[in-house]
Amino acid sequence: MLHLRILSPAAMTDDVVANLECDDAVSGLAVLRGASLRPPGDIVLAEVAREAGNDVVDRLRGLKVHQEGSIAIEQVPTWLSRSGFEAEVRTPGSSADAVVWADxxxxxxxxxxxxxxxxxxxxxxxxxxxxxxxxxxxxxxxxxxxxxxxxxxxxxxxxxxxxxxxxxxxxxxxxxxxxxxxxxxxxxxxxxxxxxxxxxxxxxxxxxxxxxxxxxxxxxxxxxxxxxxxxxxxxxxxxxxxxxxxxxxxxxxxxxxxxxxxxxxxxxxxxxxxxxxxxxxxxxxxxxxxxxxxxxxxxxxxxxxxxxxxxxxxxxxxxx
CATH class of the missing domain: 1.20.1080 (Glycerol uptake facilitator protein)
Known part of the structure; x- marks a missing residue:
């Protein structure tokens, strides 16, 4: 499981959230409106099945989030989540074999x-x-x-x-x-x-x-x-x-x-x-x-x- 922490300019947050919401590999999603001071905007937190990490990050890069804000990717060593387990089951491939190219x-x-x-x-x-x-x-x-x-x-x-x-x-x-x-x-x-x-x-x-x-x-x-x-x-x-x-x-x-x-x-x-x-x-x-x-x-x-x-x-x- 990957944890994404996204610092998003306010004007981009809706597109970022829409990208994450429509993906079955995203098992958890939270938005902290106005919590980011630099850049001025929001903080988006997401839990993503490792197998889909590249796809999610590539779409965020397509939105230029990494240029206007930032994307932090962290490996979650231990997690307890029914929705997270189901997200990994739905996502093709094995989490151990998945290559996170950004990392x-x-x-x-x-x-x-x-x-x-x-x-x-x-x-x-x-x-x-x-x-x-x-x-x-x-x-x-x-x-x-x-x-x-x-x-x-x-x-x-x-x-x-x-x-x-x-x-x-x-x-x-x-x-x-x-x-x-x-x-x-x-x-x-x-x-x-x-x-x-x-x-x-x-x-x-x-x-x-x-x-x-x-x-x-x-x-x-x-x-x-x-x-x-x-x-x-x-x-x-x-x-x-x-x-x-x-x-x-x-x-x-x-x-x-x-x-x-x-x-x-x-x-x-x-x-x-x-x-x-x-x-x-x-x-x-x-x-x-x-x-x-x-x-x-x-x-x-x-x-x-x-x-x-x-x-x-x-x-x-x-x-x-």
Whole structure:
């Protein structure tokens, strides 16, 4: 169940209410006349079956409510309502599978913001990954994978392509490139310092590493795992059942590859640099491709559900 809180200019409120009243997926509706100070107008509250969230929001966007006022969308984790249950029964699809595109798109913009927090997590994760490589520690590799914040920006690439948000696409590419380059550069400088202090030797980089050798030896399985993991990650991001995201983080070799690039550069080991670069490219491209395909399939399926639902609703054409 979704809760909508709409700040509506007084002149638009009747159209907003009419749009909501005629939809069987709306189980609760309230209007607080004159309660909004900015913009001057009313507050409209509505309870909507999650499966119909996109249709309702799209109609409100068609009225330009989001330009003159605002639409807040909240997931209701627990609710008790007979009318709400009946609304979900009447609405085609499953609430767990429903994709609320407004929510997914906003989260994508937030995940692609290039800020101090993103760069800090990316750098710290890459440093931990480089230490994991020196110690040949799979536990530290997993820790670096979980800490890395890059998945949100990679998933945003798919969202941008499917939803035709080309500004988001540019932001995601910028965040990924600048994030990885900055993290590798800082880790490279720290590796040089550790080399000068004698903390890291060439044998630590080129010697036998049974636990972490996969980082710089990409193969077909690297790409396959990235594709499967990204598809699972996108489904977790779009579904109401947000589980399994940690499994995605520890399945892809992006941050560890970045750490190995920094170490290879500090010791001039070309095989480590190029092998890890290829590993990084395979994982990012595989995740981006899988994210785009998964979202494209979801959009196609939910478009059909929306069309089928519209045939059973008695909504005036001017409101569609």
């Amino acid at each position: 997914v798109t906003q989260r994508s913009y937030e995940e692609t913001e290039l800020n101090w927090s993103y760069l800090s997590f990316m750098t710290l994760a890459t440093i931990i990954a480089s230490i994991a490589i020196v110690l040949d520690s799979q536990i530290l590799v997993i820790g670096a994978m979980v800490l890395g914040p890059e998945f949100g920006a990679i998933a945003a690439l798919g969202v941008a392509l499917v939803r035709r948000r080309f500004v988001l696409l540019q932001l995601a590419i910028r965040t990924l490139v600048f994030g990885f380059v900055s993290a590798i550069a800082i880790t490279f400088l720290l590796a040089l310092a550790a080399r000068g202090l004698g903390w890291i030797t060439l044998d630590d980089v080129v010697g036998p590493r049974p636990g972490t050798g996969f980082i710089y030896t990409p193969d077909k399985w690297s790409f396959i795992v990235a594709v499967v993991a990204a598809a699972a990650g996108v489904l977790t991001m779009t579904s109401a059942k947000s589980v399994g995201m940690a499994g995605v983080f520890i399945s892809v070799t992006t941050v560890p590859a970045a750490g190995n690039i920094a170490l290879g550069a500090a010791f001039g080991v070309g095989s480590a640099i190029w092998g890890s670069t290829l590993q990084l490219f395979l994982n990012v491209s595989g995740m981006a491709l899988a994210g785009w395909l998964t979202l494209a399939v979801q959009q196609r399926l939910w478009t059909r559900v929306s069309v089928r639902r519209a045939r059973h609703l008695h909504i005036p054409r001017r409101m569609l």
